[in-house]
Structure formats: structure tokens, C-alpha cells
Amino acid sequence: MTNVSTANRTAPNQASPTLLAVEGIGIRFGGLKAVDGFSINLPRRGLYGLIGPNGAGKTTVFNLLTGVYQTQAGRIFLDSRNLVGLKAHQVVAAGIARTFQNIRLFPGLNVLDNVQLAGQLHAREGLASTLLRTRRYAHEESEIRRKAFELLGLFGLQERCLEPATSLSYGHQRHLEIVRALAANPKVLLLDEPAAGLNSQEKLELAKSIRHIRDTFDLAILLIEHDMGLVMDICEQITVLDHGEVIAHGTPHEIQNDPKVIAAYLGADAATV
Amino acid sequence: MADFAQTLMTTLAVGSLYALIALGYTMVYGILKFINFAHSDIVVLGAWISFTLTRWLFPAVGLDAHNPDSPAPPLWLGASILIAAVVACSLIGFVIERFAYRPLRKAPRLNVLITAIGVSLLLQNLGQLSFMFGPSPQKMPALLSNVELWRLSLPSSGGARNVVIGLVDVMIVGTSAVLMIALEFLVFRTKIGTAMRAVSYDLEASALMGIPVDRIISYTFMLGSALAAAAGFLYALKYPGLNQPAHTTWVLLGLKAFVAAVIGGIGNVRGAVLGGFVIAAVEQFGAYYLSSSYRDVYVFALLIAILLVRPSGLLGSTVREKV
Numbered sequence: 001m002t003n004v005s006t007a008n009r010t011a012p013n014q015a016s017p018t019l020l021a022v023e024g025i026g027i028r029f030g031g032l033k034a035v036d037g038f039s040i041n042l043p044r045r046g047l048y049g050l051i052g053p054n055g056a057g058k059t060t061v062f063n064l065l066t067g068v069y070q071t072q073a074g075r076i077f078l079d080s081r082n083l084v085g086l087k088a089h090q091v092v093a094a095g096i097a098r099t100f101q102n103i104r105l106f107p108g109l110n111v112l113d114n115v116q117l118a119g120q121l122h123a124r125e126g127l128a129s130t131l132l133r134t135r136r137y138a139h140e141e142s143e144i145r146r147k148a149f150e151l152l153g154l155f156g157l158q159e160r161c162l163e164p165a166t167s168l169s170y171g172h173q174r175h176l177e178i179v180r181a182l183a184a185n186p187k188v189l190l191l192d193e194p195a196a197g198l199n200s201q202e203k204l205e206l207a208k209s210i211r212h213i214r215d216t217f218d219l220a221i222l223l224i225e226h227d228m229g230l231v232m233d234i235c236e237q238i239t240v241l242d243h244g245e246v247i248a249h250g251t252p253h254e255i256q257n258d259p260k261v262i263a264a265y266l267g268a269d270a271a272t273v
Numbered sequence: 274m275a276d277f278a279q280t281l282m283t284t285l286a287v288g289s290l291y292a293l294i295a296l297g298y299t300m301v302y303g304i305l306k307f308i309n310f311a312h313s314d315i316v317v318l319g320a321w322i323s324f325t326l327t328r329w330l331f332p333a334v335g336l337d338a339h340n341p342d343s344p345a346p347p348l349w350l351g352a353s354i355l356i357a358a359v360v361a362c363s364l365i366g367f368v369i370e371r372f373a374y375r376p377l378r379k380a381p382r383l384n385v386l387i388t389a390i391g392v393s394l395l396l397q398n399l400g401q402l403s404f405m406f407g408p409s410p411q412k413m414p415a416l417l418s419n420v421e422l423w424r425l426s427l428p429s430s431g432g433a434r435n436v437v438i439g440l441v442d443v444m445i446v447g448t449s450a451v452l453m454i455a456l457e458f459l460v461f462r463t464k465i466g467t468a469m470r471a472v473s474y475d476l477e478a479s480a481l482m483g484i485p486v487d488r489i490i491s492y493t494f495m496l497g498s499a500l501a502a503a504a505g506f507l508y509a510l511k512y513p514g515l516n517q518p519a520h521t522t523w524v525l526l527g528l529k530a531f532v533a534a535v536i537g538g539i540g541n542v543r544g545a546v547l548g549g550f551v552i553a554a555v556e557q558f559g560a561y562y563l564s565s566s567y568r569d570v571y572v573f574a575l576l577i578a579i580l581l582v583r584p585s586g587l588l589g590s591t592v593r594e595k596v
């Protein structure tokens with residue numbers, strides 16, 4: 001009993017500290033090792049960063065985690081449930097949602113529909129009740145709509161909910177992608193370059209929003225980002241990827257002073273200077 | 274005037290058939306970006322399944338299916354045959370997608386296209402086997418008595434002439450209209466339709482938002498096949514002399530419906546309907562006022578003209594290349 005209470009003190013109200021456990025996953029495309037032996041342990045409410053030079057394999061890691069690609073090695077556990085072999089839509093259902101580096105909203109659908117679609121994920125009513133419009137179906141639909149609308153409020157998108165998604169400004173489209181991912185009710189949120197293309201004011205607000213989202217929805221967040229200011233500011237732990245392999249892992253302070261990281265970013269000479 | 278009205282009536286009936294078939298091509302293209310060449314063969318199956326069921330069921334209601342002067346059966350018989358053909362073809366569409374196309378989901382699009390041609394040949398030749406529909410043309414017993422609903426006397430070049438609006442044409446236009454409105458509702462007003470549109474915009478992103486993409490693709494094939502079956506049934510009502518399954522008239526029918534989908538803007542549901550009526554108008558009016566031996570030429574000439582002026586079709590949006 002005493003042991004349990006000590007454990008509780010270090011990690012309050014948490015059954016297991018690790019939410020997403022990734023061990024040695026990888027994929028080759030032909031002869032190219034795109035990602036090799038990637039591991040990470042993301043705790044509940046963790047806010048971790050994944051950085052690396054262009055082409056290091058960061059987005060490929062996301063694709064492996066979300067079932068777009070099937071990992072050729074290693075294991076992925078979410079809440080001790082094995083995710084290897086699941087299809088993309090099953091991985092989302094299990095609790096991993098993501099955004100995209102290049103915005104990939106559904107252009108012909110309005111803002112609310114974009115969010116509601118992801119909210120359909122946990123809907124129970126099937127084809128028959130959709131076509132027959134049963135009362136339970138109507139109730140469930142209005143519940144999904146209410147939740148989608150509420151989520152849009154996070155970024156003040158409520159009054160634009162009937163406009164086509166593409167009519168939003170670039171920054172708002174990025175926000176909408178995050179809202180859409182949240183509608184899937186995830187345990188882990190993967191953000192692929194959420195700050196790309198934002199100005200410095202918007203980046204500051206984004207940093208605030210990411211923390212707010214983590215706290216409100218009790219999520220673990222893993223984000224890919226090139227903006228070092230943002231990463232160093234909000235991430236608790238950072239993993240650095242180069243040529244598909246993890247070259248460093250640690251706190252922002254450790255990463256900033258790691259010679260291997262400096263070499264990867266600036267070339268080997270810079271590290272020795 | 275009378276000639277014009279009569280040709281217009283035929284245009285509406287034939288256009289409805291083209292539109293129903295074109296919808297199947299366009300929905301599958303919208304989602305999977307490939308032309309399902311086996312789609313026209315579903316129309317053939319729809320027509321021949323209707324024929325076979327009619328042959329079986331006529332004796333059950335005390336009629337002789339082999340007697341060309343046999344009176345028409347009650348309306349519910351025709352309706353149940355239509356529903357049975359629709360259900361059967363939906364299942365066939367499901368099976369084709371599941372076993373021929375789904376294994377190739379990650380293969381280059383050309384492979385799927387060639388597979389579609391293979392499936393088409395398979396269906397055509399299976400249909401001609403003697404234990405299926407047989408290698409010879411058949412006469413479809415009349416499911417509807419072709420009553421005159423209206424007879425209008427309209428002025429014509431040689432004095433007044435009668436324009437006859439028959440039950441069969443009205444039935445074809447009416448049934449098609451109901452089906453197309455139902456589809457419009459399904460695609461734009463239900464969550465399954467929203468999911469279909471999402472998948473057509475971005476298949477991968479849809480999967481990552483939790484949409485069961487494979488299931489949505491199955492629904493799309495079943496829906497397209499259902500409409501094709503209805504078209505086959507209605508075609509057999511209008512043209513009771515059914516050609517054998519591999520006959521070129523069927524190929525031409527499918528090809529024209531495909532042209533309708535392209536002219537309307539392939540991937541666009543409303544465009545397919547518009548395209549169906551546009552090519553029916555060109556074909557029927559051209560055949561009547563110019564020369565009926567060039568009826569196919571008008572359709573394909575229009576296709577060439579549209580592709581030159583508006584390659585994305587009448588209602589199609591310009592395609593943005595992904596980089």
C-alpha cells in the first residue's frame with residue numbers, strides 16, 4: 001500500500017504513467033530506411049515534441065502511429081492496447097487523432113460538417129437508422145452537432161460554422177484542423193507542424209491554445225514543429241530524428257546543448273567548433 | 274411543334290436512363306478516381322434479371338409470359354421485380370468491389386482500370402452461358418400496358434398531329450426522378466452522404482478522421498449498382514427486345530452514359546444527371562431533324578467539343594494537381 005501511495009504522489013490520479021508506448025517501429029521504402037527503431041514513451045498529459053531536419057522521417061512516424069503505413073517492426077501500445085495492424089480508422093477509434101502538415105480539410109464541406117464527420121466516429125446508429133431517421137438517431141445527431149459546435153468555440157469559429165471550410169483564413173483553417181481532430185475524442189493528439197505559416201503573434205496564441213487544449217481535454221500531445229522557439233517553449237521532452245533514427249531525446253535544455261543535434265542541424269563542423 | 278413535343282418526350286425518357294447509369298460512373302470515379310468499366314454490365318444484369326424474374330413470375334399470376342398479346346400483370350408485380358433486380362445488382366456490385374477492386378486499393382490506378390475491363394468481359398460472357406441468360410435475344414413480356422395517358426393535338430408542318438404520351442415513358446421519367454431525388458437527399462443531407470463526399474475529397478484524411486473508408490466505398494458501389502439495375506429494368510420496359518448480354522447495343526448504352534458523366538463533369542452527381550439529358554437531347558433531336566443514322570456521331574461529337582472547350586465538364590470544377 002505504501003508503495004502505491006508513493007507512486008501516486010509522483011503521478012497523481014494516474015494508473016500508468018505511460019499512455020502511448022512506442023518501441024522500435026520502422027519502415028523501409030525499397031532500400032531506404034525512412035524510419036528505423038523509433039521509440040517514445042508519451043505519458044498522460046505529456047506535451048512532447050518531435051523535431052529534425054527536413055526529410056528526417058517525422059511525418060512518416062506520424063503515418064506509422066496512425067496506421068497510414070504499417071510498421072515493419074516494433075510495437076505500439078496505447079493504454080496497453082496493441083495498435084499494430086489496425087487500419088487508420090480503427091486507430092482513430094482507439095484514440096489517436098492528428099492534423100496534417102499541409103492542411104487537409106474537406107474543401108466542399110462546411111466548417112461544421114468537417115467537425116461533425118470526425119464526431120461520427122463513436123456514433124452507434126448505423127445505416128438503417130440513418131435512412132429511417134429514428135428518434136435515437138436524431139438524438140445522437142443533435143448531440144454530435146452540439147459537441148462539434150462547442151469545440152468550434154475554442155477558436156471562435158462558431159459564427160462561421162456554415163461557411164465552406166476553404167473560405168476560412170489560413171490560420172483559421174489550421175485551427176479547424178485541430179478542432180476536427182478533437183472531435184474524434186482522442187487520448188493522444190498528433191500535431192504536424194501546427195505553426196507552419198503562422199505569424200509570430202499567431203504562434204504565441206497557438207502555444208497558449210495547445211496548452212489549454214491539453215489541460216481541458218486531458219490529452220497527451222506529440223507535435224512536429226520547425227519553429228524552435230515554440231518547441232522549446234511548450235514541450236516538456238523533445239525527440240530528435242535524423243535520417244530516420246532517433247539521435248537525441250531529452251528536455252529542451254538538454255537538446256539545445258546536444259552536440260549530435262547541433263551537428264544534424266548545422267553540419268558536423270559546427271558541432272566541433 | 275408536334276414533332277418537337279414527341280421528340281422532347283423521348284429525350285426525357287432516354288435522358289433519365291442515361292442519367293441513372295451515369296450516376297454510377299460518376300460516384301465511383303468521385304471516390305476512387307477510376308472508371309468502372311464493368312458498370313454498364315450491371316445495367317445488362319439488371320435488365321436480364323428483370324426478364325428472368327418476369328418469366329418465372331408470370332405463371333404465378335396466371336399469365337403466359339410467352340404470349341406477346343398477354344395482358345399486363347398487376348402493378349405490384351412490376352414493382353417487386355424492380356426491387357428484386359435492384360437488390361440483386363447491389364449485392365453483385367458489392368461483391369465485385371470487395372473481390373476485384375479492394376485488393377488493388379494501393380495498386381496503381383491503371384491496374385484497377387484493366388481489372389475493370391476484365392470484370393466487364395467476365396460478366397458479359399458469363400451472362401451468355403446457357404445456364405445464365407443464354408446467347409440469344411429475348412422478348413421481354415410487357416409489365417405495363419402501354420396506355421395512352423394524354424393525346425395532344427398539336428400543329429405540325431402537315432396540319433395538326435397527335436402527340437401521344439404513354440404510360441411507359443411517364444413511368445420511366447417518374448421512377449428515375451424519384452431515384453435521383455432520393456440520391457440527392459442521401460448525398461447532400463445524410464451523414465453517409467457527407468462521409469462519401471469527404472472520402473471523395475481526401476480518402477486518406479477521411480480514414481484518419483475515423484471514417485470507415487472501405488465501408489463507404491462498398492455503399493457507393495451498391496448505390497451505383499442499384500441505380501444501374503433500375504436503369505436496366507426501365508430500359509427493358511421501353512425496349513422489350515433484349516439483346517444478348519455481350520451485344521454491342523449494351524456496350525454503346527454504357528459508353529453513352531459514360532459520355533454523359535464526362536460531359537456533366539465526372540465526379541459531380543448533379544453533372545451526371547445534366548449530362549444524361551444533354552446527350553439524350555443531342556441524340557434524339559439530331560436523329561429526328563438531321564439524320565437518324567448519325568445519332569451516335571452527335572453524342573461523341575458533343576463529347577469532343579465539350580472536352581475542347583471545357584475539359585472538366587459542364588459542372589466539373591477544375592482539378593487542382595496535388596504537389
